[in-house]
Amino acid sequence: MTESRPQISERIGTQExxxxxxxxxxxxxxxxEILAVDIHTDxxxxxxxxxxxxxAFAKEIITSIDEAFSDIDHLDSHAIRYLAGLRSAxxxxxxxxxxxxxxxxxxxxxxxxxxxxxxKLYMDAIRKHEVVLCVGPAGSGKTYLGxxxxxxxxxxxxxxxxxxxxxxxxxxxxxxFLPGDLQEKVDxxxxxxxxxxxxxxxxxxxxxxxxxxxxxxxxxxxxxxxxLDDSFILLDEAQNTTVDQMIMFLTRIGMNSxxxxxxxxxxxxxxxxxxxxxxxxxNVLSDVEGIASVQLTSSDIxxxxxxxxxxxxxxxxxxxxxxxxxxxx
Numbered sequence: 001m002t003e004s005r006p007q008i009s010e011r012i013g014t015q016e017x018x019x020x021x022x023x024x025x026x027x028x029x030x031x032x033e034i035l036a037v038d039i040h041t042d043x044x045x046x047x048x049x050x051x052x053x054x055x056a057f058a059k060e061i062i063t064s065i066d067e068a069f070s071d072i073d074h075l076d077s078h079a080i081r082y083l084a085g086l087r088s089a090x091x092x093x094x095x096x097x098x099x100x101x102x103x104x105x106x107x108x109x110x111x112x113x114x115x116x117x118x119x120k121l122y123m124d125a126i127r128k129h130e131v132v133l134c135v136g137p138a139g140s141g142k143t144y145l146g147x148x149x150x151x152x153x154x155x156x157x158x159x160x161x162x163x164x165x166x167x168x169x170x171x172x173x174x175x176x177f178l179p180g181d182l183q184e185k186v187d188x189x190x191x192x193x194x195x196x197x198x199x200x201x202x203x204x205x206x207x208x209x210x211x212x213x214x215x216x217x218x219x220x221x222x223x224x225x226x227x228l229d230d231s232f233i234l235l236d237e238a239q240n241t242t243v244d245q246m247i248m249f250l251t252r253i254g255m256n257s258x259x260x261x262x263x264x265x266x267x268x269x270x271x272x273x274x275x276x277x278x279x280x281x282x283n284v285l286s287d288v289e290g291i292a293s294v295q296l297t298s299s300d301i302x303x304x305x306x307x308x309x310x311x312x313x314x315x316x317x318x319x320x321x322x323x324x325x326x327x328x329x
Contacts, residue, residue, distance in 0.1 A: 009049040030081040064089040068096035107202035118300040125292040134262040136296025142262040147196040150232040159232045166236040167220040229254030238278040239263035246277025
């Protein structure tokens, strides 16, 4: 019979980090779960209890976080959870260097940051390439950061307009039953993009640019037959495009334009048996110069931590179904 190892406690003097964690129960609980220890705080330190090996690891991670972040005011509870999950001092230092730099500051003073290493790779790809294809789960920031990149390019006068679009998958069946003209019918599908623009630009600036035609938000069907020069074009929910629709969109790209295509291939609403244009584009265009593909994962989800657990549970379920031959996809 194996004897259980003794449980010990050790004090870690990390005043700056302690001041953040002690008032954030979610961050404290996440650290306990990830590092397999019990943590409580007093006025001068964090007290960590548990298996000696787990305590040693916890001390390394907590100390690395504390040393890597000189400006603790910018470290929120999500960042603390993410950093603990990196489980490496070198990865923590790499993340700290990226997190310290705000990508964009909204009119209300909120700093938009790359909150994961995957998000940083995504933004770097947009900056360096003409076309970026991004796949990621819900909450990984692919749409919001894509819109932020469009706004930054517009404000720096790198492009003269922003064109944001997404497919209205149910248009053939249900939009006809909604009141209003066609634009009013498709507005509900565009709501996430409207919200991002108003957040990043402010409502007044967004309305002013929209009235001048400098920002356009429209369904994908409106793109046919156009050539979009000097534009930043973002296609959201691209997993719900057909192959022909994706080709149509990509061939709209004009001179001095960038395109960002993003979607979640686990949330395809196309009829069964119809191939989605996002997966096809990634396969076909993988070796084309000027085009980059980025894969965000559940680790890049920056919403409520329960979303990560939900995504991972469904991923495991689909993997098991596919292995057992029960996956219809």
